[in-house]
Amino acid sequence: MKLFSGIGGTAPVQASGPVPPGLLEAFDAYETALLTNDVAALDALFAPGPHTVRGDGTHLLVGHDAIAGFRSGRTVIPTRRVTGVLVRPVGDDAALLMASTRAPAGGATGLQTQMWQRVEGVWKVGAAHVSLPARPAPAVDESIWRVVGTPMVDASGRGPLDGATVAVKDLFAVAGQKTGAGNPAWLAGQEPNVASAPAVGALLGAGAVITGIARTDEFAYSLAGQNAHYGTPPNPAVPQGISGGSTSGPASAVALRQVDIGLGTDTAGSIRVPASYQGLVGLRTTHGAVSAEGVLPLAPSFDTVGWLTRDAATALRVAEVLLPAATATSATRTLALPTVDALATPDVARALQTERERLVAEGLLPPLEQADLTTEVLEEWFTAFRTLQAHEAWAANGDWITAHPGTLGADVAARFTAASTITDDQAAEARAVVGLARTVLADLLEGAVLVLPSSAGGAPARDAGPDQVEAERAGTLRMTCLAGLAGAPALSLPRLRTADGRPAGLCLLGAPGSDRDLLQLAISGGLA
Incomplete structure (x- = not known):
């Protein structure tokens, strides 16, 4: 079985066909940028233009600039490891990638779904959705x-x-x-x-x-x-x-x-x-x-x-x-x-x-x-x-x-x-x-x-x-x-x-x- 090995951990990869060359390396670069809060690298990994989208439980962001603006205000840096990867190639220059994640101490899992596309030979995220584990609301809002x-x-x-x-x-x-x-x-x-x-x-x-x-x-x-x-x-x-x-x-x-x-x-x-x-x-x-x-x-x-x-x-x-x-x-x-x-x-x-x-x-x-x-x-x-x-x-x-x-x-x-x-x-x-x-x-x-x-x-x-x-x-x-x-x-x-x-x-x-x-x-x- 093929393995994903990167900053996010080592995890099995399920694929419906040959994994496109460079895709898992691009995903590892994404995980590295996310876990080190490298905002410039994250911006570069998302496809440019007004049609790139990112969603989660509370936000739907449309366009590269909106995603970059949201990310620039982030203050909580995730800590997690990748526990599984699924790849479904969609033609020669696109692939659906889904990854399950878990906090280092264990507990509930999260799931991210990404549609990757090759733009001028470079893999970039064209659409993404993140499902995070439910967390209890803090007693005091520390942003206030x-x-x-x-x-x-x-x-x-x-x-x-x-x-x-x-x-x-x-x-x-x-x-x-x-x-x-x-x-x-x-x-x-x-x-x-x-x-x-x-x-x-x-x-x-x-x-x-x-x-x-x-x-x-x-x-x-x-x-x-x-x-x-x-x-x-x-x-x-x-x-x-x-x-x-x-x-x-x-x-x-x-x-x-x-x-x-x-x-x-x-x-x-x-x-x-x-x-x-x-x-x-x-x-x-x-x-x-x-x-x-x-x-x-x-x-x-x-x-x-x-x-x-x-x-x-x-x-x-x-x-x-x-x-x-x-x-x-x-x-x-x-x-x-x-x-x-x-x-x-x-x-x-x-x-x-x-x-x-x-x-x-x-x-x-x-x-x-x-x-x-x-x-x-x-x-x-x-x-x-x-x-x-x-x-x-x-x-x-x-x-x-x-x-x-x-x-x-x-x-x-x-x-x-x-x-x-x-x-x-x-x-x-x-x-x-x-x-x-x-x-x-x-x-x-x-x-x-x-x-x-x-x-x-x-x-x-x-x-x-x-x-x-x-x-x-x-x-x-x-x-x-x-x-x-x-x-x-x-x-x-x-x-x-x-x-x-x-x-x-x-x-x-x-x-x-x-x-x-x-x-x-x-x-x-x-x-x-």
Whole structure:
């Protein structure tokens, strides 16, 4: 009897005819790449083009790019051995291969079925289906939580948040716990915090309890929620969609009703984007209004503390604890910026225009006033924002990253590599543009509320290719950077839908100090 012998073990081969030359060697290369997580080799072993398919118990992926995108987000590397192989040749250049597998320690078996085809003389997988052994669901979803308790930290006082449960983003100091920053190598080098961040302490003092510390994208330098080490937290509003980030774990915990409040940070949209993707209320506060002490920085010129909730009333209760009294006059104008609206996908842009006009017509928002920014000015401001953010991100984290090569996921690593090249002179020029933008936006927002999309579209699919995710990120950042440039509060509300039904946020952006007014406006208008 013919034997298969490779990294996956030695196993008998059943065949209905001569096994095509090179097929078992190609299968061994596949097993080797799978068990060593060689993503490039796996990509090369799947046939190119839009007709390649891969399926399992939960996903059906169509097209080489979709399969590659799904694989790039995998964090659990299988350990198994091949126990049997069956080959059924289908002509000269195609063969059906089925292989049974078992974990090294024994137990239930798995089965994979692959249709191999010879492409220019090289064997590649054209179609594959994987059946894995059933596993019990974990008690705690580790893509959402790093540490969790019942509760993890009890309240230290009484107040307006009595009994409210909180998920704390893994950037905040929590007494007795380490801060993980979304990266296991960073976490391993930390000591437990002696004291909690003031924002955490204030919530505890107002009667809230901390359920746990929830995941973040690495060093908060992403909007996707796809962590290369811990996976992508679920998005219950779009089960096959990404969660949005970088306040990814807290957002999922709120959306899944595991907690009432997700405490997070927003530099360039890290609260507003997951709120938009998951149909939540998300507030980015006025820059400096809530202390960022005890919070790992990304870009201090733009970093803010904020929170996610399922309704505006709960968000206002948090504001009463963490925010000072309003310092801006109430809005008497609703602003629309058509150039900014056009950055959204056409369906979201249409939904925004319809909803904004309706809210104004029904008196739920002040009278509408058209203003605008030229595309050239918007692009200049965005470039300055991105440049200064990157320079400050490298200043905050570059020494550690240099000393720990290879510890970042590919997407975040690429951003930090680009950030490392920005000179002090370039940063100074960008800072000057940011200052000018802040002055212009202060005039524009005085007595006004700007209504714009919270994100360019709805949540991309989990198996979307890296290029699609980055394109969504680029469009969204050009909108979300306005609040950072203005140092202003921005409130994402679950008011919009894409053409295929995914949630998308409607964002109210007010003058600095108008945080509570935005929440009151949302509550009085029944917007969330």
